[in-house]
Amino acid sequence: MRLDKYLADMSVGTRKELKEMIRKGRVLVDGVPVKDPGTAITGAEEVTVDGAKIAYTAFEYYMLNKPAGVISASEDSRQTTVVDLIEDRKRKDLFPVGRLDKDTVGLLMITNDGDLSHRLLSPRFHVDKVYYARIAGAVTESDVKAFADGLKIDDTLTALPAKLEILSVTAAPDPVSEIEVTIREGKFHQIKRMFAARGMEVLYLKRLSMGPLVLDPGLQEGEYRPLTEEEISALNDFL
Ligand code: URA
DSSP, X not given: OBHHHHXXXXXSOOHHHHHHHHHTTOEEETTEEOOOTTOXXXXXXXXXXXXXXXXOOSOOEEEEEEOTTOBXXXXXXSSOBTTTTOTTOOOSOOEESSOOOTTOEEEEEEESOHHXXXXXXXXXXXXXXXXXXXXXXXXXXXXXXXXHHOOEEETTEEOOOOEEEEEEEOOSSSOEEXXXXXXXXXXXXXXXXXXXXXXXXXXXXXXXXXXXXXXOTTOOTTOEEEOOHHHHHHHHHHO
């Protein structure tokens, strides 16, 4: 890999800034100033910028407990994105694996591994996503059956069969239901639209898991941690 790409990937600067830094002799490879931005780097060398060692990371994987109020995007000129929350990130090419609505909270994976992301999101793999929700209204067994049968959302969309579990329903006159729902697809506003099709509104929505990846209960909303080796292997083995 070229030296300037190595440093750009690690967010040291823009290509233009890096060219300048390299030409000024601020970048050393194995202790020797290197003046050519195109110098080939294998990854075995020690690269320093102004004396600080810059290790190379090819892939990063994070689990975020997404808070409400941030958008599922990599960058945005006005709004905070989920990638902005990953303060320890080294790579500049991170993105969220799929989208949660701005007001949805819970499990979101952030990575730069496009291949893994693609497989996790591919409709071909039918990866189970489990959500906890609070619903305005009394969810009943007839809703459970409708979800299991494959709910017609509108003229263009019939959901695949989904598992709906009723956890609790508060008393009338304004009942609120707590539910868990498992879906195998990820259409735009899918859960909100499924409940809307049953005449109910989602008040709170939290993703608990995606395939083998389960939200760490130790993460408060807005907190994140790197995935463990076991979690990365589980995702790769599963797909
Ligand atoms: N379904 C929704 O309606 N919103 C989400 O954020 C995720 C699933």
